[in-house]
Amino acid sequence: MxxxxxxxxxxxxxxxxxxxxxxxxxxxxxxxxxxxxxxxxxxxxxxxxxxPFVESHIHLDTVLTAGTPRWNESGTLFEGIQIWGERKKNLTASDVKTRALEVLQNQISYGVLHVRSHVDISDPDLTALRALLELKEQVSPYLSLQIVAFPQDGLISNQDNQNRLEEALRLGADAAGAIPHNEYTREQGIESLEICFSLAQKYNRMINVFCDETDDAQSRFLEVVAMLALETGLKNKVTASHANAMAHYSEPYMARLIGLVRDSDINIVSCPLVSSAMQGRFDSWPKGRGITRIKELWKAGINVSIGHDDILTPFYPFGTGNMLQAAHMAAHLAQMTGKHEAEEIINMITHRGAITLQIEAQYGIDAxxxxxxxxxxxxxxxxxxxxxxxxxxxxxxxxxxxxxxxxxxxxxxxxxxxxxxx
Ligand SMILES: [Zn+2]
The missing domain is CATH 2.30.40.10 (Urease, subunit C, domain 1)
Structure with a gap:
């Protein structure tokens, strides 16, 4: 029986x-x-x-903090980073765990059983990272949680973050992060990626880079991420989140880039809820929405998954954790309304998310x-x-x-x- x-x-x-x-x-x-x-x-x-639905990009350390110490009135990433910089001075382990657990419970009710969370490591005590590594163990009987060590303030702009990134991997973070477009110069951005890749190799971890989350068409770090993924052989263990600048690249450049990204086998995560609210803030009209080329990447054979991302944070004051809300926004912004396209949107919050998280072997409904x-x-x-x-x-x-x-x-x-x- x-x-x-x-x-x-x-x-x-x-x-x-x-x-x-x-x-x-x-x-x-x-x-x-x-x-x-x-x-x-x-x-x-x-x-x-x-x-189960797969959330391939969220920040459990920042959830449910919107409005503290103040609201993001400009709606830009820059003001968001400033406000988070003030809020994170008051982090305690129980503050992080209480908020994160509340969100994980909501996510479970929405059918999310696999979550990849970025955690800011720009804090000397790594308070949030330690708290979420503990929570990862606590929820592991029923939910798989991956932790990305994310240097929000950069690895070169904030040199101390290099040691913190290594310490985070030593403590058990699943993936190493970087934010090359936020470093002071193009050269420093490349250097930050080289540090991230070499640490991931040293500790045998995955990589998830915040990549080109800007409306600046000159931000071209995705090509560096793809090239390093090829050179190191880390390939599909590497993920680039956001890639918003791609919305502004010229067609000749895009034609070259898309082939490189496909050959590199890396994953792309788009976060259409947050990006549609935060990108384009410097535009007058016509106003861009800075959404990466979801449909074109998918059609080129690249693995694209959709993240819900922030819930009530200094970066995004809405959000529920329901992946279908993110799917709804993606279907509109990527104009994926055909029958096969709508099915593919659901794939991007299920099977394709599982590929991003590298959990396919245990994923799917099979005997x-x-x-x-x-x-x-x-x-x-x-x-x-x-x-x-x-x-x-x-x-x-x-x-x-x-x-x-x-x-x-x-x-x-x-x-x-x-x-x-x-
Ligand atoms: Zn994010």
């Missing part, structure tokens, strides 16, 4: 409903029309079933894999993007860890018609 059987679930592009049987080891045992019973039987109501998946009242990708429904069930390693009996509101037509007749 199985531990748990969930009946009548709709797999994408499969017209027949199927059941999923889970063993007491938390693994999927069987998918199909299952005659055997489970110790626990659950009705799936014909809901769409997907592997033998961990029973981690979500069920949602939706028929297809269009429903998911339109309605952004809550998950009915979030299953992590064989256990239902979040349930939501929310249904789309039903209008009582009888009452409405009676009123009209009066």
């Amino acid at each position: 199985y531990d748990l059987v969930i009946r009548n679930l709709k797999f994408p592009s499969d017209p027949h409903l199927k059941d999923i049987a889970i063993g007491d080891d938390g693994l999927i045992k069987e998918i199909g029309t299952i005659s055997a019973c489970g110790k626990k039987e659950v009705e799936g109501y014909g809901d769409l079933v997907l592997p 033998g894999k961990p029973a981690s998946f979500v069920t949602l009242p939706a028929r297809d990708s269009f429903d998911l993007i339109r309605h952004q429904p809550m998950c009915r069930y979030v299953v992590s390693r064989g256990k239902i860890i979040s349930e939501n009996e929310y249904h789309l509101p039903r209008v009582n037509m009888d009452v409405l018609l009676k009123r009209q007749r009066r």
Whole structure:
């Protein structure tokens, strides 16, 4: 007898409903029309079933701090960094853990079970990093959390960050970061990337660079990241987040760059919620939105995933943690409205996110894999993007860890018609 059987679930592009049987080891045992019973039987109501959502870019150290000590009135990255610089002087371990845990719980209710968080390491005590490494252990039975050591103030502009980056990797950070466009000069930006890559090699870690998060068409660090990924052989262990300047590159340059990025096998993460609010702040009209070329990169065969990014921070005063909200924004800004394109947008918050995080081996709904998946009242990708429904069930390693009996509101037509007749 199985531990748990969930009946009548709709797999994408499969017209027949199927059941999923889970063993007491938390693994999927069987998918199909299952005659055997489970110790626990659950009705799936014909809901769409997907592997869990993947958040490939968030900052859990900054979440829920918007307005402290003040609001970002200009909306720019620069004012955001200034305000965060003031707020981070007051960080304590419990402050970081309390806010981060609240957001992780929200994310779980939205079906997110894999999270990559950047953590600012420009603090001599590495308070936030240590707190999030502890939290990573605490949540590990049901959620996988990756930590990127992120030198917000640069590695050359703030030389102390070189030692802190190494210390962060020694303490267990999963990936090394850099922010080359924020260094004083182009040369220093390249030097910061070389330091980041050599430390990642020394400690055998992944890399996630904040890359060209600016509307400056002269910011061209993605080519350096791609070249270093090729030269070091780190390839798909390397991710570049944002790449907003690409929105402004000339076509001849882009034609060369896109081939290099494809050959380098690196991943690109776009954060359409935050970028659409923060980029273009220096433009008059027409006003750019600084979104990287999601559709063109994907069509060129490059792995692109979508991050939700900030939730109530000095950089972005909105956000819920629901990946479908980010998907909705991406579909609009990247103009991905075709059938296959809408499916691909959902891929960018599921399978493609798993590639960015390098967790594909344990990811997906197949017999033998961990029973981690979500069920949602939706028929297809269009429903998911339109309605952004809550998950009915979030299953992590064989256990239902979040349930939501929310249904789309039903209008009582009888009452409405009676009123009209009066
Ligand atoms: Zn970010």
